[in-house]
Amino acid sequence: MSRRKDQRQKTILDRLAISPTLRVGRLAEDMGVTTETIRRDLEELTAQGLIARTYGGAMLRQPAEPALSERHKELVEERAAIAAAAVPLLAGAHVVMMGSGATTTQVARRMAQEMGQITVIAHSVSVAATLSANPTIQVLMAPGLYHPGEGAMHGSATLRFLSDLTADWCVTGASALTPAGPLDALIEAGDVYATMLRQSARHMVVADGSKIGRIATARYGDWADIDTLVTDVAPHGPLERALTLGAVEVCVAEVRT
Structure with a gap:
């Protein structure tokens, strides 16, 4: 993973820790990249089990709490x-x-x-x-x-x-x-x-x-x-x-x- 991509995905996770959900368009605008770039980031983070995709955005994955x-x-x-x-x-x-x-x-x-x-x-x-x-x-x-x-x-x-x-x-x-x-x-x-x-x-x-x-x-x-x-x-x-x-x-x- 490139350093720029790594930093971008870390920023996404940090922001999701503050805001429960984020929109693709807003992320792309704030980071100065295309929506396609953000979507690829979100797909990679989803594959790692770190987030869950929502319609037009993402949220942190909520692990099931054990009994x-x-x-x-x-x-x-x-x-x-x-x-x-x-x-x-x-x-x-x-x-x-x-x-x-x-x-x-x-x-x-x-x-x-x-x-x-x-x-x-x-x-x-x-x-x-x-x-x-x-x-x-x-x-x-x-x-x-x-x-x-x-x-x-x-x-x-x-x-x-x-x-x-x-x-x-x-x-x-x-x-x-x-x-x-x-x-x-x-x-x-x-x-x-x-x-x-x-x-x-x-x-x-x-x-x-x-x-x-x-x-x-x-x-x-x-x-x-x-x-x-x-x-x-x-x-x-x-x-x-x-x-x-x-x-x-x-x-x-x-x-x-």
């Missing part, structure tokens, strides 16, 4: 380090709302070890079961439609339940971290997390560095809505600028190797 049971086996050290960095930030909280996911389950495990005399509002069976190891933590389990792959409750009953409660903090995971905000692969989970944000005084996102630069379906908030991001890889580029603009405190956990 929670599989995610629990991945990036264990990274997620444990994130949890170790996140839990001290919750000191003084009396009520915490928690989303589902492998990282939030690690946070719940750390909370069970280090916190007590608190109430946790959960919609994840994994989070609730993990917290139950500490008898001084009261768990309120949200009702709803059970999602077997995620092991969590979703739907209108879940949203109504959460809307009647308030919390000092909410802690949510993310399938993707983009300049536009945190996203989840499940639209239903995105609805739950957006409700948790509205009902909580402070908001924390916990997500490992593999989520940076990904794309997912449901954006559940702007970075201006988030107080703290705890991750294991320092954000850079457009994401770093968006976090700074949103006044998000970024805590980078140290992973022991």
